[in-house]
Amino acid sequence: MEFFRQLWEVGRYLPMLLRASTVNLELLGALLVIGFLIGTLVALLQVYGGRFLGTVAYIYEWVFRSVPALVLLFLFYFGPSEFGWYISPFLAASLALGLRSSAYQSQIFRGAIQAIPTGQMLAARALGMSRVQALLHVILPQAFRLAIPGWSNEFSSVVKDTTLAYVVTLNEIMRYAKIIMDRRYDLAMATFIMVALIFLFFTYSGNWLLGQMERRFRIPGLQMPGASGTVL
Amino acid sequence: MNALLVVEDVHKRYGKEEVLKGVSFQVEKGETKVIIGPSGTGKSTLLRCINRLTEPDRGRVWLDGVEVTSPKTNINRIRAQIGFVFQDFNLFTHLTALDNVRLGPMRVKGMKKDEATRLAQEELARVGLADKADAYPAELSGGQQQRVSIARALAMNPKLILFDEPTSALDPELIGEVLQVMIKLAQEGMTMVVVTHEMGFARSVADEIIFMEKGVIVEQGPPAQLFSSPKHPRTAEFLRKITELYGGEG
Amino acid sequence: MTTFYFEWWFLPKLAQGLVLTVEITAACIAFGFVLGVLLALGRVYGPKLISIPCSIYIHFFRGTPLLTQLFIVYFGLPNWGIHLSAFTSGILALGLNTAAYQAEYFRGAIQAVKGGQMLAARSLGMSRIQAIRYVILPQAFRIVIPSWSNELILMLKYSSIVFSISLLDLMGMGKRIAARYFNYFEVFIVVALFYLVLVFLLSQSLRWLERRVRVPGLGAPGLR
Numbered sequence: 001m002e003f004f005r006q007l008w009e010v011g012r013y014l015p016m017l018l019r020a021s022t023v024n025l026e027l028l029g030a031l032l033v034i035g036f037l038i039g040t041l042v043a044l045l046q047v048y049g050g051r052f053l054g055t056v057a058y059i060y061e062w063v064f065r066s067v068p069a070l071v072l073l074f075l076f077y078f079g080p081s082e083f084g085w086y087i088s089p090f091l092a093a094s095l096a097l098g099l100r101s102s103a104y105q106s107q108i109f110r111g112a113i114q115a116i117p118t119g120q121m122l123a124a125r126a127l128g129m130s131r132v133q134a135l136l137h138v139i140l141p142q143a144f145r146l147a148i149p150g151w152s153n154e155f156s157s158v159v160k161d162t163t164l165a166y167v168v169t170l171n172e173i174m175r176y177a178k179i180i181m182d183r184r185y186d187l188a189m190a191t192f193i194m195v196a197l198i199f200l201f202f203t204y205s206g207n208w209l210l211g212q213m214e215r216r217f218r219i220p221g222l223q224m225p226g227a228s229g230t231v232l
Numbered sequence: 233m234n235a236l237l238v239v240e241d242v243h244k245r246y247g248k249e250e251v252l253k254g255v256s257f258q259v260e261k262g263e264t265k266v267i268i269g270p271s272g273t274g275k276s277t278l279l280r281c282i283n284r285l286t287e288p289d290r291g292r293v294w295l296d297g298v299e300v301t302s303p304k305t306n307i308n309r310i311r312a313q314i315g316f317v318f319q320d321f322n323l324f325t326h327l328t329a330l331d332n333v334r335l336g337p338m339r340v341k342g343m344k345k346d347e348a349t350r351l352a353q354e355e356l357a358r359v360g361l362a363d364k365a366d367a368y369p370a371e372l373s374g375g376q377q378q379r380v381s382i383a384r385a386l387a388m389n390p391k392l393i394l395f396d397e398p399t400s401a402l403d404p405e406l407i408g409e410v411l412q413v414m415i416k417l418a419q420e421g422m423t424m425v426v427v428t429h430e431m432g433f434a435r436s437v438a439d440e441i442i443f444m445e446k447g448v449i450v451e452q453g454p455p456a457q458l459f460s461s462p463k464h465p466r467t468a469e470f471l472r473k474i475t476e477l478y479g480g481e482g
Numbered sequence: 483m484t485t486f487y488f489e490w491w492f493l494p495k496l497a498q499g500l501v502l503t504v505e506i507t508a509a510c511i512a513f514g515f516v517l518g519v520l521l522a523l524g525r526v527y528g529p530k531l532i533s534i535p536c537s538i539y540i541h542f543f544r545g546t547p548l549l550t551q552l553f554i555v556y557f558g559l560p561n562w563g564i565h566l567s568a569f570t571s572g573i574l575a576l577g578l579n580t581a582a583y584q585a586e587y588f589r590g591a592i593q594a595v596k597g598g599q600m601l602a603a604r605s606l607g608m609s610r611i612q613a614i615r616y617v618i619l620p621q622a623f624r625i626v627i628p629s630w631s632n633e634l635i636l637m638l639k640y641s642s643i644v645f646s647i648s649l650l651d652l653m654g655m656g657k658r659i660a661a662r663y664f665n666y667f668e669v670f671i672v673v674a675l676f677y678l679v680l681v682f683l684l685s686q687s688l689r690w691l692e693r694r695v696r697v698p699g700l701g702a703p704g705l706r
Contacts, residue, residue: 006561066681067674068639070653075674078666116325122285123322123381127336127388128312137339142326160547167646174549181557189558196546196554203545221370222325 006190013180014194020176021198024162027093027172031158034098039105046106047113048135057106064103069164072096077168093165101158108150112143115224145217146224152210159202173198236261236423237392242281242291244274251277253447254291259392259425264418266434266455267427269444270470275427276319278444279394282425283307283314296391312340315385315393320401321377323369329356329380330365333387341388348387355383359413375406379413386417393417395426431474435459443467487665488672499655500676506572506651507638513577514637518584519619525585526592527614536585543582548643551575556647572644580637587633591626592618624695631688635681642677652676 045057064072077092116139124134166174177195181188235258244252251274259265267275280286282293284300284307293300300310323332333352337343343351356362359379369377378398385393395414399407411433418424418437428434434441435455442452443464451464462468524536543551555578556571566574595618603613645654656673660666 003562063678066639066678068642068653068677070642070645071656071670071674071677074657074660074666074670078660079670082664082667117322119318119320119322120324123316123318123324125308126283126285126311126314126316126318127384128308128310128340129336130308133339137335138324138326142324145326156544160545163547163549164643166549174547174553177550177553181553186561189554189561192550192554192558195550196542199547199550200542200545204541219326219370220368222368 003190006187007193010180010187010190010194013176013191016180017173017176017194017198020171020173021202023090023170023172024159024165025202027090027097027162027165027170028159030090030094031098031101031162032155034094035101035105035154035158038099038102040109042102042106043109043113044135046110048131061103061106064100065107067100069097069100069161070167072100073164073168089165089168089170092168093162093170097158097161097165101154104154105151108154109143109147111150112146112224113139115146116142142222145219145222148210148214148217149224152207152214155206155210156203159206160199163199235259236263236296237282237425238292238294239278239282240292240294242278242293243289244277244281244286245289251447252281252288255444255447255449256291257442257449257452259423260439261391261423262421263439264422264424264426264437265440265442266438267425267442267444268429268431268434268470268474269450273445274447275444276396279316279396279425279427282394283311283316285316308340312336312388313391315382315388315390317378317381317385317393317395317398319397321369321374321381323377323381323384325369328366328368329361329372329383332369332380333384336384336388351387352383355387356380358386359383360409373406374402375409378402378410382410382413382417392423392425395424395428397427397429399428399430429474431459431471443470445470486668487663488668492659492669492672495659496652496655496672496676499650499652500680502649503638503641503651503653503680506569506576506644506649507634507641509573510576510580510641511634511637513573514580514584517577517581519588521581521585522588522592523614525589527610540582540585543579544586548575548579548640549646551579552643552647568644568647568649571647572641572649576637576641576644580633583633584630587626587629588622590629591622594625595621624697627688627692627695631685631692634688635685638681638684639677 042057042060045053046061047054049057073093073096076096077087077089080087080092120138120142121134124138125131129137162172163174165172166178169175173195177191180191237259239258240256242252242255243250255274255278257265267278269275277286281288281291282300284293288301291301295310295313298310299305300307323329324335327335330349330352333355334343334345334348337348337351338345353362353365356365359382361376361379361383364372364376364380367376369380372380382393382398398414399410402410407430411430414424414426414433415437426433426438438455440452441455441458443450443458443462443466445466451458451462451467453463458467459471462471521536521540524532525540526533528536552572552575555566555575556568559566559571599617599621600613603617604610608616641651642653644651645657648654650658652673656669660669663669
């Protein structure tokens with residue numbers, strides 16, 4: 001029961017931890033936007049970009065999927081400063097984690113585009129649409145819907161990865177947890193459990209929201225072949 | 233060049249196989265032309281060469297005096313004037329019946345939304361599906377989907393509609409409703425080129441029947457003549473087989 | 483423009499770190515495999531008293547950050563009188579984490595084995611446990627290989643997290659060198675290359691393994 005008393009004591013620091021967690025959420029927002037925009041572009045290049053650009057896009061995806069997030073964080077944070085450019089921890093983390101996420105998102109999105117039957121493009125072109133129009137009005141609206149379950153998974157993993165920005169001195173939740181621990185070593189366990197609880201809330205409420213979104217955008221007959229609902 | 237559609241010496245080769253070995257024919261305005269023949273003889277390829285969904289290797293196509301096959305032609309402009317009805321419908325999965333029908337007028341012709349909506353409702357009523365405007369394709373039967381796809385083609389106010397085996401993917405009991413719509417269109421004077429195995433439809437509606445085999449036109453003529461006294465033994469053979477298979481007049 | 487600073491003697495040092503990376507990855511995957519299979523079996527076949535705790539475990543470890551889990555083990559456990567070395571803590575935290583993910587892959591695979599298989603085994607007179615042991619699991623393991631391969635590669639990359647408890651794995655060794663000479667960019671480009679090669683080799687050998695154990699007609703429905 002000693003532990004619950006400690007957890008109660010950590011409650012004093014809860015406002016501070018929650019305030020710090022908003023930095024994680026801001027980082028999450030930034031990296032998802034970067035990942036989404038670049039991921040979409042990369043997927044489009046892979047599918048429609050022709051030989052040269054397609055290959056470049058595949059190499060990009062492969063590199064950013066193969067290098068650990070922490071290595072990317074170090075490269076983006078310490079790299080520029082070595083050449084005399086100051087880069088804020090937040091920007092470095094957004095870029096490192098965002099580009100990494102773009103590689104994963106491009107794979108999700110490419111799968112979605114490729115799951116759309118070729119007849120859809122044919123029918124659009126038969127109406128007299130240009131390739132770009134067909135993409136815009138027929139292929140992309142379907143692909144974005146098909147990608148939602150994959151994105152839910154990607155969300156669950158990147159929301160937790162925001163804590164990795166701790167290593168580039170971003171003032172996010174783990175950093176504050178470590179500060180509390182340095183002050184009160186007896187509260188280490190309770191502090192990190194508190195952080196874990198906060199993240200349980202983030203992950204599962206986020207997943208619930210995405211599940212709602214998936215239901216809202218669901219269209220009969222439009223789903224990935226063999227798919228059955230969202231998995232965390 | 234008075235004919236609405238002129239197809240001249242069209243060739244198409246896939247790898248080693250020559251699917252079309254020089255096909256030529258003409259379609260007058262208001263005419264219904266039915267193309268029949270065994271599977272894999274290039275009928276579908278021929279239709280797709282007409283609006284260049286498949287690029288022909290050689291030969292030329294004119295629509296209303298404009299050369300479709302010229303590299304200078306804006307092919308999207310031409311396609312907007314040629315309706316195309318696919319064997320497997322290819323309705324846009326993410327759009328309701330109404331949105332499927334008004335997408336072309338809005339995006340390709342730049343029609344205003346309310347005008348396109350009115351038009352789409354009219355075209356859906358024309359194929360007997362006014363009450364299904366808000367249904368998604370997956371919520372419709374095969375026959376209903378094919379009728380929506382005909383409405384989608386009609387909404388572009390095309391000079392000509394190409395039908396690529398429009399009833400082949402349908403259950404037998406659903407074929408009738410689609411054929412009825414097509415018969416009505418023919419009677420209203422729509423120009424149509426139809427690839428089909430429905431001999432009853434061919435006999436009663438076609439102005440002329442083209443029999444194709446192995447990438448060439450073997451014989452063509454009015455249905456009465458082609459069905460009762462085919463000139464070519466291959467035509468006679470095919471007609472006998474198809475009657476056995478599909479049980480006669482349909 | 484600063485000059486690039488990299489010396490050849492960094493390479494054997496980094497290789498030394500790489501050995502630790504491989505060791506930690508292998509150990510945590512093996513640990514996670516055993517625990518993961520148990521969790522999956524508990525969740526699928528166990529009575530409520532077992533399946534619910536298994537389920538809570540899985541949700542906890544999948545729903546919280548790995549870094550937090552690592553700090554709970556390394557900094558938190560001493561509060562409860564459990565003192566583990568950094569090396570053990572690293573393997574334990576990574577292992578507990580991957581066990582939860584592996585459990586979910588196994589569960590999916592077990593549930594993908596057709597229902598008739600269990601019936602057929604039982605009709606031969608096998609017990610439930612025998613049926614699981616000789617019929618269900620051998621099929622489930624083959625079905626799970628693609629997702630299991632992904633997990634293995636993921637853990638190889640995530641193992642870099644142990645540098646934060648001052649272990650000298652590939653990442654930690656890179657950090658140590660870079661901190662001394664302030665040549666982060668050069669060192670971490672090389673570290674990145676090391677990981678690229680490692681991931682490439684691992685994924686190729688897993689693909690080879692996948693082909694080796696393939697049984698005709700047995701694959702995950704709807705998975706790749």
